[in-house]
Amino acid sequence: MANPMRDSMINDPLAGPRWLRWLLIAIAIVLMMLLVFMPLAMVLTAAFAKGVGVWFAALIEPDAVSALKLTLFTAAIVIPLNAFFGVLTAWAVTRFEFKGKRLLMALIDVPFAVSPVVAGLCLVLLFGANGWFAPWLAAHDWKILFARPAIVMATLFITFPFVAREIIPLMQQQGSDEELAARSLGAGAWTMFRRVTLPNIKWGLLYGVLLCSARAMGEFGAVSVVSGHIRGLTNTLPLHIEILYNEFNSTAAFAVASLLAGLALITLVLKFWLEARHGDALSQSHRRHS
Amino acid sequence: MWLGLVVLLPLAALVWRAAGLGRAGWLHVLRDPRVQASLAVSFETALVAALLAAVAGALVAWVVVRYRFPGRRLLDALVDLPFALPTAVAGIALTAIYSTNGWVGRWLEPHGLKIAYTQTGIVIALIFIGLPFAVRTVQPVLESLGREQEEAAASLGAGRITTLRRVILPELLPALLTGFSLAFARGLGEYGSVIFIAGNLPYKTEIAPLLITIRLEEYDYTGAIAIAALLLVASFACLLAIGAATRWIPNGQSHA
Numbered sequence: 001m002a003n004p005m006r007d008s009m010i011n012d013p014l015a016g017p018r019w020l021r022w023l024l025i026a027i028a029i030v031l032m033m034l035l036v037f038m039p040l041a042m043v044l045t046a047a048f049a050k051g052v053g054v055w056f057a058a059l060i061e062p063d064a065v066s067a068l069k070l071t072l073f074t075a076a077i078v079i080p081l082n083a084f085f086g087v088l089t090a091w092a093v094t095r096f097e098f099k100g101k102r103l104l105m106a107l108i109d110v111p112f113a114v115s116p117v118v119a120g121l122c123l124v125l126l127f128g129a130n131g132w133f134a135p136w137l138a139a140h141d142w143k144i145l146f147a148r149p150a151i152v153m154a155t156l157f158i159t160f161p162f163v164a165r166e167i168i169p170l171m172q173q174q175g176s177d178e179e180l181a182a183r184s185l186g187a188g189a190w191t192m193f194r195r196v197t198l199p200n201i202k203w204g205l206l207y208g209v210l211l212c213s214a215r216a217m218g219e220f221g222a223v224s225v226v227s228g229h230i231r232g233l234t235n236t237l238p239l240h241i242e243i244l245y246n247e248f249n250s251t252a253a254f255a256v257a258s259l260l261a262g263l264a265l266i267t268l269v270l271k272f273w274l275e276a277r278h279g280d281a282l283s284q285s286h287r288r289h290s
Numbered sequence: 291m292w293l294g295l296v297v298l299l300p301l302a303a304l305v306w307r308a309a310g311l312g313r314a315g316w317l318h319v320l321r322d323p324r325v326q327a328s329l330a331v332s333f334e335t336a337l338v339a340a341l342l343a344a345v346a347g348a349l350v351a352w353v354v355v356r357y358r359f360p361g362r363r364l365l366d367a368l369v370d371l372p373f374a375l376p377t378a379v380a381g382i383a384l385t386a387i388y389s390t391n392g393w394v395g396r397w398l399e400p401h402g403l404k405i406a407y408t409q410t411g412i413v414i415a416l417i418f419i420g421l422p423f424a425v426r427t428v429q430p431v432l433e434s435l436g437r438e439q440e441e442a443a444a445s446l447g448a449g450r451i452t453t454l455r456r457v458i459l460p461e462l463l464p465a466l467l468t469g470f471s472l473a474f475a476r477g478l479g480e481y482g483s484v485i486f487i488a489g490n491l492p493y494k495t496e497i498a499p500l501l502i503t504i505r506l507e508e509y510d511y512t513g514a515i516a517i518a519a520l521l522l523v524a525s526f527a528c529l530l531a532i533g534a535a536t537r538w539i540p541n542g543q544s545h546a
Contacts, residue, residue, distance in 0.1 A: 024352065024357070031346055031350065035346075035418055036371050037368060038383075040375070040383070110529070113525040114301070115479020117499035118525075122304045125511075218374075218379070220376060220482035225502075260375075268371060271367075
């Protein structure tokens with residue numbers, strides 16, 4: 001192990017004796033290696049266990065490609081929608097006083113706490129064979145459950161909080177002074193939003209979008225319940241992984257998994273970069289996307 | 291309005307249908323030993339995992355905030371990995387690691403320690419999922435914790451243990467509780483990362499969310515709705531607990 005980088009820490013009476021410090025650091029590192037890093041390493045190792053050729057073959061296989069397309073299709077709808085409505089919700093919550101505001105704030109957190117499977121079931125109850133909208137859907141010959149719309153809706157539900165949660169504390173901190181100044185100088189509401197509000201929240205927005213997209217492409221439980229698992233039609237990448245894995249085709253499963261793991265890594269790197277470069281433009285609570 | 295449409299409406303459907311089950315329907319589901327067993331498995335594993343995640347999370351947060359060492363920022367970044375990694379990916383990776391031929395399983399199994407396909411495996415997966423929640427709720431509080439109080443305590447002759455217990459822990463407690471509740475709520479509902487490592491033996495390693503999907507596939511809507519309603523109530527209880535813990539935080543900011 002290397003020496004501490006900052007000498008001041010050595011003489012810090014609060015830091016405790018050196019052995020204790022290093023012991024705690026060692027425990028934390030071992031813990032994180034075992035728990036967090038190892039699964040990632042496992043995915044990459046297992047994906048390339050039979051060589052790059054096999055890995056690539058698993059990715060260009062038609063079912064995998066269609067799963068990838070569906071995942072991207074879902075993300076392409078969900079991310080803009082949740083970004084837009086996330087900003088709108090944050091705006092409403094931080095700039096206006098209205099009845100039920102606290103309830104609205106609490107509602108934002110609900111998708112975090114509710115089991116994805118329960119979320120999926122809710123959609124089944126709405127759109128399923130004897131669901132609320134079943135007669136109406138049948139009359140219009142619309143298929144929602146076990147088709148793309150349900151997958152999109154499940155993902156919308158699960159990933160709704162990310163953008164709003166990032167922006168709300170940010171907008172609370174900044175207050176509305178600058179916006180009021182803009183309005184008093186004659187700016188319209190849209191100009192004000194575009195020229196004052198948006199620049200202020202842009203990094204927070206990006207941050208929320210980042211987390212939202214990571215989750216949107218990886219969502220499994222909720223999508224699994226509503227998708228119907230039709231190969232080549234309603235399989236997203238995570239569902240495709242499950243099928244391959246259950247067929248004991250674990251190399252292919254890990255190959256597809258490595259794609260999603262790569263995505264997660266990109267997310268982390270971008271997040272790291274955002275925090276390092278634009279940390280001051282993010283909310284103080286930017287670490288708390290929990 | 292949008293939130294109502296996307297979030298509230300589906301939940302309302304569940305609540306409505308759960309209320310419509312009637313006494314007989316509920317009793318029928320609740321008396322089912324398989325349902326009882328799956329709920330017990332879910333609650334127990336989520337509880338143990340959330341406790342361990344809170345302890346481990348506090349340790350990692352402490353080390354990352356208080357100490358300077360090479361790789362600290364990497365460690366800090368790594369904390370978010372379980373958050374970014376899709377649950378299904380984590381599930382198959384953890385299973386591969388802890389199964390008989392896996393990197394870790396191969397060392398433990400000769401000693402009689404089976405992890406994959408047991409409740410221990412479920413706990414491991416849930417710690418993985420819950421850890422970022424624990425770290426990220428404790429970390430900001432640790433960062434904002436002034437050192438003055440600790441210095442004052444130390445200068446008044448308090449030992450490190452006393453300082454930790456009397457000065458730091460009370461400040462951290464709300465955040466710890468929030469982290470614990472978040473990890474518990476997530477653990478209770480977690481599906482993707484668990485179903486691979488659990489083995490899914492009825493009565494032994496079958497979690498409640500999985501039983502919901504099984505009931506759905508059997509077109510047993512009553513069963514699925516009843517279990518889901520119970521999980522929903524539990525997650526709302528967690529949200530309430532988090533709300534209470536948040537208000538309790540001295541500086542009054544929203545930390546949840």
